[in-house]
Amino acid sequence: MGDASQANGKRDIAGAGNCRSLWIIKETRKGASEVDGQRDGCRGRGLRRESDTCGRGHCDGIKAQGLLNWDSSRRHQLELFRCCCAGNKSLYGTRHPRLSYGKPAVEPVRKSARETWSKHCDKAEFYSSEKVKVFDSVAVNTNDMWAMMRKAYKITYERYKDEFSWFFLAYPTTFAIIENLKYFLLKKDPSQPFYIGHTVKSGDLEYVDGEGGIVLSIESLRRLSRVLEDPDKCPEQGGMIWKLAEDKQLAICLKYSGVFAENAEDSEGKDVFNTKSVGALIKEAMSTHPQQVVDGCCSDMAITFSGLAPNHMHVMMYGVYRLRPYGHSYSDALVFLPPPGSDND
Amino acid sequence: MHMSHLQEMASSKSLMNLLTFTFGSAIGFFVCYLLFSIILEEQVKIQPHVLHNDPHGQHSADTDNNQLQGQMNFNADAGQHKDEDKNIAEGLYHKVKILCWVMTGPQNLEKKAKHVKATWAQRCNKVLFMSSEENKDFPAVGLETKEGRDQLYWKTIKAFQYVYDNYFDDADWFMKADDDTYVILDNLRWLLSKYSPEQPIYFGRRFKPYVKQGYMSGGAGYVLSKEALKRFVAAFKTNKCTHSSSIEDLALGKCMEIINVEAGDSRDTSGRETFHPFVPEHHLIRGYLPKTFWYWNYNYYPAVEGPGCCSDLAVSFHYVDSVTMYHLEYLIYHLRPYGYLYRYNPDSSKNPEEQSENEALENNQKLKQKTSES
Numbered sequence: 160m161g162d163a164s165q166a167n168g169k170r171d172i173a174g175a176g177n178c179r180s181l182w183i184i185k186e187t188r189k190g191a192s193e194v195d196g197q198r199d200g201c202r203g204r205g206l207r208r209e210s211d212t213c214g215r216g217h218c219d220g221i222k223a224q225g226l227l228n229w230d231s232s233r234r235h236q237l238e239l240f241r242c243c244c245a246g247n248k249s250l251y252g253t254r255h256p257r258l259s260y261g262k263p264a265v266e267p268v269r270k271s272a273r274e275t276w277s278k279h280c281d282k283a284e285f286y287s288s289e290k291v292k293v294f295d296s297v298a299v300n301t302n303d304m305w306a307m308m309r310k311a312y313k314i315t316y317e318r319y320k321d322e323f324s325w326f327f328l329a330y331p332t333t334f335a336i337i338e339n340l341k342y343f344l345l346k347k348d349p350s351q352p353f354y355i356g357h358t359v360k361s362g363d364l365e366y367v368d369g370e371g372g373i374v375l376s377i378e379s380l381r382r383l384s385r386v387l388e389d390p391d392k393c394p395e396q397g398g399m400i401w402k403l404a405e406d407k408q409l410a411i412c413l414k415y416s417g418v419f420a421e422n423a424e425d426s427e428g429k430d431v432f433n434t435k436s437v438g439a440l441i442k443e444a445m446s447t448h449p450q451q452v453v454d455g456c457c458s459d460m461a462i463t464f465s466g467l468a469p470n471h472m473h474v475m476m477y478g479v480y481r482l483r484p485y486g487h488s489y490s491d492a493l494v495f496l497p498p499p500g501s502d503n504d
Numbered sequence: 505m506h507m508s509h510l511q512e513m514a515s516s517k518s519l520m521n522l523l524t525f526t527f528g529s530a531i532g533f534f535v536c537y538l539l540f541s542i543i544l545e546e547q548v549k550i551q552p553h554v555l556h557n558d559p560h561g562q563h564s565a566d567t568d569n570n571q572l573q574g575q576m577n578f579n580a581d582a583g584q585h586k587d588e589d590k591n592i593a594e595g596l597y598h599k600v601k602i603l604c605w606v607m608t609g610p611q612n613l614e615k616k617a618k619h620v621k622a623t624w625a626q627r628c629n630k631v632l633f634m635s636s637e638e639n640k641d642f643p644a645v646g647l648e649t650k651e652g653r654d655q656l657y658w659k660t661i662k663a664f665q666y667v668y669d670n671y672f673d674d675a676d677w678f679m680k681a682d683d684d685t686y687v688i689l690d691n692l693r694w695l696l697s698k699y700s701p702e703q704p705i706y707f708g709r710r711f712k713p714y715v716k717q718g719y720m721s722g723g724a725g726y727v728l729s730k731e732a733l734k735r736f737v738a739a740f741k742t743n744k745c746t747h748s749s750s751i752e753d754l755a756l757g758k759c760m761e762i763i764n765v766e767a768g769d770s771r772d773t774s775g776r777e778t779f780h781p782f783v784p785e786h787h788l789i790r791g792y793l794p795k796t797f798w799y800w801n802y803n804y805y806p807a808v809e810g811p812g813c814c815s816d817l818a819v820s821f822h823y824v825d826s827v828t829m830y831h832l833e834y835l836i837y838h839l840r841p842y843g844y845l846y847r848y849n850p851d852s853s854k855n856p857e858e859q860s861e862n863e864a865l866e867n868n869q870k871l872k873q874k875t876s877e878s
Binding site: 336338339341342425426427437438441442444445446448449450451452453454455456457458459460461470471473474475476477478479480481482483484485486487488489490491492493494495496497502503504 | 572573574575576577578579584585587588589590591592593594595596622688689690691693694784785788789792810811812814816817818827828830831832834835836837838839840841842843844845846847848850
């Protein structure tokens with residue numbers, strides 16, 4: 160399902176072959192001989208050891224190490240990860256595909272996701288309740304949202320369990336900033352059972368609201384695929400009389416496997432997964448304190464906004480990936496190149 | 505005979521009952537269907553399609569759907585900006601001094617001008633709010649005119665006169681904006697840094713009708729050089745330009761031509777427009793503005809819709825309501841994609857695609873050097 164024209168890393172930047180280099184700069188304590196959070200080559204990034212094939216690519220492991228003294232107070236450990244693509248797929252440190260699913264009635268909505276932010280995923284797959292010839296989506300032949308979700312996760316696990324370490328599911332009206340998602344997940348170990356998003360408490364159950372996007376680590380997906388086979392814990396027909404929403408169903412099933420929902424926040428305590436649009440959040444924040452000055456509604460490192468019409472997706476693309484003030488720069492530890500063959504980012 | 509008559513009646517009665525029953529259940533099903541489809545369908549709010557049918561149309565009756573009472577301060581989150589390097593922007597702030605004046609009125613101070621003050625106006629070297637009446641608290645300058653569309657040009661002349669009399673030495677460039685214009689000062693400074701304030705020139709969204717060298721759209725905002733302001737103010741003392749017109753931007757444009765102030769090209773190095781007469785959505789979405797719309801015939805340069813409409817370093821947008829003011833403030837100065845290498849590099853004259861590849865190569869070379877050194 161890889162789209163050859165969407166491959167990153169076709170041109171070599173660091174050496175020979177079809178490779179891309181990812182420079183990671185980590186901070187060490189001054190004088191410390193060990194680097195905090197050091198990982199074995201690419202393994203910690205969800206890729207296997209050298210010469211192993213991750214799908215159609217392989218990783219060279221750490222190519223170079225060094226120490227940079229940028230200022231006297233800190234020493235920076237520089238690690239170069241070199242990850243090469245034998246096929247037309249590119250690898251970054253952590254890799255995760257994105258799942259999107261929805262009913263065919265929302266074609267133009269899903270189309271806008273495909274034309275916009277999903278180009279920034281390492282792999283994007285679309286699940287549709289019907290076989291839609293217009294795009295390349297996977298048909299799941301059901302209109303029931305929970306059944307659709309089960310199938311989507313099952314298929315994803317079967318196809319991609321060896322290639323990816325993080326799995327992000329989005330609804331058709333959600334806009335996601337994948338770079339911020341990658342940065343958010345950078346220091347998290349995917350072999351732990353993570354289930355992250357915008358959490359909501361419903362009685363005893365804490366679940367991730369699907370509107371804000373659902374992030375699962377490979378370990379959680381592994382456990383989920385097992386519990387999906389258990390009809391007592393995770394039945395196909397959820398709920399006795401009234402059907403439970405599919406995101407709640409997911410939480411229940413995951414809970415049985417010891418996977419619990421986690422809310423995602425930035426360093427200031429602001430949610431990074433949002434179930435509403437920026438405009439809605441602004442209005443909400445200001446309606447609670449009509450006569451005062453309130454703090455900014457949203458995080459600088461927000462990952463998702465939802466409830467967006469197709470036009471708004473295009474506006475977000477421009478607003479996030481292009482529109483900016485001249486003369487402001489950041490010293491980010493990662494570099495993400497824009498996807499090739501795209502004109503709106 | 506009696507029997508058949510009764511039978512007829514009975515059968516017609518049961519037919520009636522049947523019809524009533526069928527009709528009733530049809531209504532019932534229909535209502536249930538409506539209810540369920542409302543509940544189960546995904547709710548996506550589509551904004552009303554508002555088009556401004558007159559190029560010189562001002563903002564008469566405002567639809568107050570998006571009326572905001574309070575204000576929002578995005579700058580309280582200092583923690584998220586600790587890695588930000590603003591040296592270049594700050595350098596330009598001191599090098600390219602811009603005085604902004606915002607056209608507003610007594611009824612709009614709380615409705616609109618307040619949100620301008622809470623967002624982009626803070627980045628001007630100096631900002632003045634021009635109203636027909638003075639307001640010491642806001643504060644707003646009283647131009648002693650009436651309000652209304654036909655007064656706009658007169659207000660503009662008086663506003664520039666006031667700026668010339670009181671603040672001429674305090675700035676190099678003089679920007680006019682409406683209370684529903686959003687201006688990105690950093691990008692305006694970058695544009696103007698390539699010109700001298702002693703040049704007789706002005707910039708904005710260039711329109712082509714009526715004036716040979718073109719004139720600048722009022723709503724998208726326009727900015728005069730020091731020399732241009734000097735000549736403009738002098739033109740009224742010597743009666744080179746007329747004082748009255750109901751079309752502010754056109755009259756100003758005609759006057760500029762008379763006094764030999766050049767209508768500048770405000771497009772970026774890749775030819776994309778920077779001043780915009782509408783909000784981003786209207787420009788970015790193909791087909792949003794119908795082909796019969798006046799806009800396509802007014803634009804001096806070939807107008808583009810879709811991603812090519814707008815520069816990454818856009819300077820202004822117009823018809824921005826209060827929610828959108830904060831929305832833009834957030835998207836421009838706060839939300840960002842971590843580590844993303846932007847395609848367009850304003851400081852290079854090369855093809856943007858090539859540029860980002862070359863930059864990545866350069867960055868890698870630099871880092872390699874650093875590693876080998878240490």
